[in-house]
Amino acid sequence: MNSFAILKVALRALGRNKLRSALTMLGIIIGVGAVIAMVSIGQGAQAMIEQQINSMGSNVLYVMPGNITTGGASLGQGAANTLTDEDVEAMRREIPTIAAASPVVRSQTQMVFGNQNWFVRIEGTNEFFPELRNWTVDQGTFFTEGDVLSAARVVVLGRTVAERLFPGLDPIGQTIRVRNLAFRVVGVLAEKGQSMVGQDQDDTAVMPYTTVQKKLLGQVIPSVNQAMVSAVSQEATVVVQRQINELLRQRHKIGPGETDDFSVRNMSDVAAASQQMTTIMTLLLGSIAAISLIVGGIGIMNIMLVSVTERTREIGIRMAVGARPSYIRLQFLAESLVLSLTGGLIGVVIGGSLAAAISGVLGFPTLVSALSITVSFAFATCIGIFFGYYPAHKAAALDPIEALRYE
Amino acid sequence: MIETVPQQHGEQPVKPADGDTIIRVERVYKTYRMGDIEVHALRGASLMVNRGEFVAIMGPSGSGKSTMMNIIGCLDRPTKGQYFLEGEDVSVFGKAELADIRNKRVGFVFQSFNLVPRTSALENVELPLLYAGVSSKERVRRAREALATVGLSDREKNMPNQLSGGQQQRVAIARSLVNNPSIILADEPTGALDTRTSVEVMEIFQRLNRERNLTIIIVTHEHDISQYAGRVVQFRDGRIRRDEPVEDRKDAAEVLANMPSSEDDDE
Numbered sequence: 001m002n003s004f005a006i007l008k009v010a011l012r013a014l015g016r017n018k019l020r021s022a023l024t025m026l027g028i029i030i031g032v033g034a035v036i037a038m039v040s041i042g043q044g045a046q047a048m049i050e051q052q053i054n055s056m057g058s059n060v061l062y063v064m065p066g067n068i069t070t071g072g073a074s075l076g077q078g079a080a081n082t083l084t085d086e087d088v089e090a091m092r093r094e095i096p097t098i099a100a101a102s103p104v105v106r107s108q109t110q111m112v113f114g115n116q117n118w119f120v121r122i123e124g125t126n127e128f129f130p131e132l133r134n135w136t137v138d139q140g141t142f143f144t145e146g147d148v149l150s151a152a153r154v155v156v157l158g159r160t161v162a163e164r165l166f167p168g169l170d171p172i173g174q175t176i177r178v179r180n181l182a183f184r185v186v187g188v189l190a191e192k193g194q195s196m197v198g199q200d201q202d203d204t205a206v207m208p209y210t211t212v213q214k215k216l217l218g219q220v221i222p223s224v225n226q227a228m229v230s231a232v233s234q235e236a237t238v239v240v241q242r243q244i245n246e247l248l249r250q251r252h253k254i255g256p257g258e259t260d261d262f263s264v265r266n267m268s269d270v271a272a273a274s275q276q277m278t279t280i281m282t283l284l285l286g287s288i289a290a291i292s293l294i295v296g297g298i299g300i301m302n303i304m305l306v307s308v309t310e311r312t313r314e315i316g317i318r319m320a321v322g323a324r325p326s327y328i329r330l331q332f333l334a335e336s337l338v339l340s341l342t343g344g345l346i347g348v349v350i351g352g353s354l355a356a357a358i359s360g361v362l363g364f365p366t367l368v369s370a371l372s373i374t375v376s377f378a379f380a381t382c383i384g385i386f387f388g389y390y391p392a393h394k395a396a397a398l399d400p401i402e403a404l405r406y407e
Numbered sequence: 408m409i410e411t412v413p414q415q416h417g418e419q420p421v422k423p424a425d426g427d428t429i430i431r432v433e434r435v436y437k438t439y440r441m442g443d444i445e446v447h448a449l450r451g452a453s454l455m456v457n458r459g460e461f462v463a464i465m466g467p468s469g470s471g472k473s474t475m476m477n478i479i480g481c482l483d484r485p486t487k488g489q490y491f492l493e494g495e496d497v498s499v500f501g502k503a504e505l506a507d508i509r510n511k512r513v514g515f516v517f518q519s520f521n522l523v524p525r526t527s528a529l530e531n532v533e534l535p536l537l538y539a540g541v542s543s544k545e546r547v548r549r550a551r552e553a554l555a556t557v558g559l560s561d562r563e564k565n566m567p568n569q570l571s572g573g574q575q576q577r578v579a580i581a582r583s584l585v586n587n588p589s590i591i592l593a594d595e596p597t598g599a600l601d602t603r604t605s606v607e608v609m610e611i612f613q614r615l616n617r618e619r620n621l622t623i624i625i626v627t628h629e630h631d632i633s634q635y636a637g638r639v640v641q642f643r644d645g646r647i648r649r650d651e652p653v654e655d656r657k658d659a660a661e662v663l664a665n666m667p668s669s670e671d672d673d674e
């Protein structure tokens with residue numbers, strides 16, 4: 001008995017019940033398709049995040065007030081008011097390996113132009129924003145150091161905000177109203193698209209941080225939400241991080257053994273944290289899909305058991321003319337393998353198309369990797385063997401006389 | 408040439424064979440357990456058959472004929488006793504070894520034909536060769552040859568349900584002889600056939616017995632059919648009660664020639 005002959009007999013048997021074979025395969029098709037689609041979404045998200053982090057520049061560091069225990073993924077604002085713009089200024093002045101630094105002060109507010117109005121996230125920074133965020137101005141100019149020093153009422157709009165407030169108009173030089181104050185639009189940022197969490201990054205506006213502190217938040221004691229710092233090179237980030245630590249501990253008069261009232265993280269920390277997040281997401285999606293693959297496997301087992309019972313007499317005949325039990329076992333295993341492998345193959349194609357459709361419709365990137373194809377295909381094979389083994393064993397264990405007598 | 412073996416009684420030992428003994432069953436018991444009840448299908452039956460013999464087994468229903476055939480055909484194993492096939496004690500063989508014997512050394516023909524449904528005549532005949540590991544080309548060649556032997560060359564593509572009972576039984580005979588076994592066992596091969604078709608089947612058996620020196624054992628209820636064999640063995644209550652040669656053996660070819668041919672039959 002060669003494997004080709006076994007395959008031929010298996011194909012013949014499956015061909016006799018085409019609809020049933022197709023329905024059985026459907027379970028595996030859906031399972032493998034779901035695994036491929038889900039994992040490719042997860043891996044696509046991961047690739048996008050990596051790319052975004054790289055575009056931000058790997059030599060950027062963030063300083064946050066308050067202590068955030070290391071390893072936590074949160075990038076949220078610190079609770080305490082322990083970071084000031086003087087701290088940021090001191091870092092820039094005293095640490096030579098820092099290329100640029102800016103305080104970040106966040107707020108949100110209504111912006112009005114004519115009869116258009118829009119609720120906007122505001123980011124207050126200094127003139128280094130384009131360099132730090134690797135984000136250029138598309139129209140007009142960015143605000144200047146002078147604007148920051150004088151807390152000028154100028155604003156640079158994100159693309160979305162510009163389109164909302166000035167449909168069909170050139171926003172540069174126009175005056176918008178923010179909390180009844182007049183702000184001059186000096187520039188519009190280049191379009192950036194969605195963020196890693198699906199947020200529209202262009203739905204934002206940038207102002208001098210001093211303006212946000214004084215005009216929008218009305219702070220008496222100015223405070224900043226965080227500081228953005230860039231090192232002169234990626235290699236320098238470690239040194240910069242240590243020097244920021246020393247400088248701030250000294251400025252905040254933190255004695256040896258006392259905990260920091262700030263924290264510094266570099267982009268590789270951020271990358272690691274988001275990597276971890278997307279890996280968890282990928283695993284979660286993948287395992288939900290894998291469950292449907294197992295359900296498909298149970299479908300195969302069910303049909304194979306029915307098939308063994310239905311073909312008891314045929315098994316008896318085959319045994320009577322000299323088929324060894326091991327051959328009967330192989331034949332039924334071959335049938336469940338053909339079902340699961342064909343299902344797996346179709347599932348890969350469908351899952352791949354599904355992933356492509358998702359990225360097409362939702363604008364969400366997907367990545368069908370060779371790994372996910374190999375793994376789900378291997379998984380389908382294992383399912384075929386695992387769930388096909390018991391029915392095949394049952395067939396092989398039949399007694400020829402009893403099988404022949406079976407009605 | 409008909410060899411006769413003296414009449415055997417259940418518990419008596421078998422006399423040593425004076426020819427080329429191919430089958431030697433010695434005081435074989437087969438007990439089936441159905442719940443609490445024990446059914447004794449065979450109670451110490453002994454039988455010896457020489458190579459080239461044509462034996463008919465007769466006896467009332469339930470006397471153990473099929474059980475005996477299944478043991479001789481290695482489809483079943485005795486509860487007690489020994490069975491020597493061509494000098495080998497096969498009562499101790501495992502499942503795979505028994506399968507190999509059924510594949511190469513014994514051909515089995517059943518009352519209900521037992522062809523694989525929705526599979527052509529040719530492929531049904533090929534089956535034993537498939538399990539013997541014969542190449543596809545050689546399988547087809549030998550299966551065609553076997554079908555020709557039973558006169559069914561023109562029906563090789565037919566499915567079993569496109570064949571008459573007689574034709575199906577001939578396909579089954581072709582299948583039983585395709586792997587060149589030394590023994591063909593047929594359990595009531597004519598039980599489901601009409602008279603003419605029965606004689607046609609007996610003609611094939613007589614021809615195979617005469618031309619190829621195949622050892623043939625058939626079970627039959629009909630006295631007429633038993634007269635085509637060279638020796639008749641009578642079963643009762645799981646033992647052999649009588650064992651005697653056929654006095655005036657019939658020739659199936661001759662009988663067929665004198666029969667009016669029927670319209671509704673095979674060809």
Ligand SMILES: Nc1ncnc2c1ncn2[C@@H]1O[C@H](COP(=O)(O)OP(=O)(O)O)[C@@H](O)[C@H]1O
Nearest residue numbers: 439441446448467468469470471472473474475
């Ligand atoms: N698988 C079985 N289980 C239980 N009893 C059986 C089985 N096979 C045969 N028998 C019993 O054994 C006896 C002999 O059966 P069998 O050899 O088929 O008789 P025959 O072929 O002479 O009619 C019968 O009483 C029958 O009911």
Ligand SMILES: [Mg+2]
Nearest residue numbers: 472473474594
């Ligand atoms: Mg019987």
